[in-house]
Amino acid sequence: MRDFDLIVFGATGFTGRLVAEAILEFPEPGLRWAIAGRSQKKLEDVRSALAERFPEAQDLPLLVADVTKPETMDDLACRARVVCTTVGPFTVLGGALVQACVRHGTDYCDITGEVGWMRSVIDAHHNEAVDKKCRVVHAAGFDSIPFDLGVVVAQKAAVAKWGAPAERIRTVTGRMSGALSGGTLASMALIMDSARRDRSVLRQLANPYVLVPGGSGPDRNDSRRVEHWPEHKVWTAPFIMAGCNTRIVRRTHALLGMPWGDAFSYTEAMGTGRGVRGWIRAQGIRMGIAVMVVVLATPWIRRLVVGPILPKPGQGPSKESRESGHFALHVVGHRAGETIAVDVKGNGDPGYLATSRMLAQTAVSLAVDELPPTFGVLTPGSCLGDVLPDRLGRVGIRFSVRSS
Numbered sequence: 303m304r305d306f307d308l309i310v311f312g313a314t315g316f317t318g319r320l321v322a323e324a325i326l327e328f329p330e331p332g333l334r335w336a337i338a339g340r341s342q343k344k345l346e347d348v349r350s351a352l353a354e355r356f357p358e359a360q361d362l363p364l365l366v367a368d369v370t371k372p373e374t375m376d377d378l379a380c381r382a383r384v385v386c387t388t389v390g391p392f393t394v395l396g397g398a399l400v401q402a403c404v405r406h407g408t409d410y411c412d413i414t415g416e417v418g419w420m421r422s423v424i425d426a427h428h429n430e431a432v433d434k435k436c437r438v439v440h441a442a443g444f445d446s447i448p449f450d451l452g453v454v455v456a457q458k459a460a461v462a463k464w465g466a467p468a469e470r471i472r473t474v475t476g477r478m479s480g481a482l483s484g485g486t487l488a489s490m491a492l493i494m495d496s497a498r499r500d501r502s503v504l505r506q507l508a509n510p511y512v513l514v515p516g517g518s519g520p521d522r523n524d525s526r527r528v529e530h531w532p533e534h535k536v537w538t539a540p541f542i543m544a545g546c547n548t549r550i551v552r553r554t555h556a557l558l559g560m561p562w563g564d565a566f567s568y569t570e571a572m573g574t575g576r577g578v579r580g581w582i583r584a585q586g587i588r589m590g591i592a593v594m595v596v597v598l599a600t601p602w603i604r605r606l607v608v609g610p611i612l613p614k615p616g617q618g619p620s621k622e623s624r625e626s627g628h629f630a631l632h633v634v635g636h637r638a639g640e641t642i643a644v645d646v647k648g649n650g651d652p653g654y655l656a657t658s659r660m661l662a663q664t665a666v667s668l669a670v671d672e673l674p675p676t677f678g679v680l681t682p683g684s685c686l687g688d689v690l691p692d693r694l695g696r697v698g699i700r701f702s703v704r705s706s
């Protein structure tokens with residue numbers, strides 16, 4: 303028997319600390335778990351801070367592990383049934399832990415949104431993870447759980463209602479309030495740096511089926527335009543996370559065995575409201591994204607603003623802002639002129655409070671739930687679609703079907 307059901311790696315970082323808090327806030331009876339990071343002193347400080355709010359945390363085991371020391375990755379992977387990690391940017395810091403987990407047949411989950419890195423993990427480890435009967439689950443945060451599971455829930459509802467899945471699904475974001483951490487900005491900047499240096503990275507990111515090796519289908523790259531989406535009755539702007547979410551949904555479909563048909567199509571955009579105000583907001587968001595790309599992709603501008611204006615790694619939104627945050631998205635499926643809709647709503651800043659709860663529940667689910675015998679480099683929807691929506695409902699993230 304392994305020492306722990308679950309290890310939270312990266313617990314000294316901004317999001318990792320919140321993941322540990324989320325496990326304490328919504329405890330799973332009998333769960334044996336530990337926190338891990340590269341500094342014993344920082345881990346002790348995190349544990350003391352956690353114990354102020356949750357006295358039971360004072361006995362939490364601490365494990366020192368550094369991704370630059372492979373033997374410590376093996377140690378984490380050997381001692382737990384599941385390791386969840388927030389140690390990013392994953393392109394730089396993620397590989398050693400995935401490798402160790404697959405080698406030791408340990409389930410793994412993370413909150414990466416780095417599509418190029420996920421593809422490299424699929425190429426390097428999918429087959430071995432299938433052989434070892436373990437699960438590597440990427441994108442278990444705001445990108446991409448609400449979107450990926452929103453589609454899975456909508457397709458189950460469609461089959462229940464029509465006896466057949468939706469042929470096309472479109473998701474728009476609704477009311478949303480949240481902020482970015484320094485770690486996320488660092489990950490985004492890294493992707494832009496590598497795309498600037500290497501055009502093949504750009505081509506890879508533009509491929510809608512990049513996470514389905516050899517896969518193809520009707521979808522093109524995400525829209526960069528302001529558009530009116532009649533089924534949602536709103537104007538839309540490009541959605542910065544669509545580049546990850548849509549690829550995850552397509553991989554979910556492939557891993558499930560293409561149950562929604564070869565012609566299944568999925569797209570996403572940011573909803574900006576109705577009428578002229580919705581159109582103006584959409585134009586503003588489109589321009590805002592262009593400015594953000596220039597800032598993050600230009601190292602000298604980045605140096606000027608990261609720190610004084612934008613958060614540095616380790617920093618992120620305040621407790622007050624995390625707790626007052628919220629999100630909503632609307633998933634609409636179509637078949638033969640009929641529609642089915644799923645609303646996904648969550649409390650808390652989507653990128654941090656809600657993300658930490660999503661990762662915590664994903665990890666706990668991998669550790670304790672009865673799951674289908676699906677192994678390899680997976681997506682949340684492909685292995686946790688039957689259990690995670692209910693778990694998330696208990697931590698304030700709800701999926702509700704609305705027929706129309």
Ligand SMILES: NC(=O)c1ccc[n+]([C@@H]2O[C@H](COP(=O)([O-])OP(=O)(O)OC[C@H]3O[C@@H](n4cnc5c(N)ncnc54)[C@H](OP(=O)(O)O)[C@@H]3O)[C@@H](O)[C@H]2O)c1
Binds near residue numbers: 369483
């Ligand atoms: N999918 C989503 O919705 C979502 C949401 C939020 C964040 N993220 C991603 O999550 C990642 C973390 O974000 P964050 O804001 O929490 O970043 P952060 O505060 O900078 O945390 C990074 C963590 O990595 C650790 N680390 C760095 N180098 C290490 C090494 N060599 N060995 C072991 N640990 C090491 C840091 O340890 P120290 O404390 O010792 O420095 C820290 O614990 C980013 O990649 C971000 O993009 C995704």
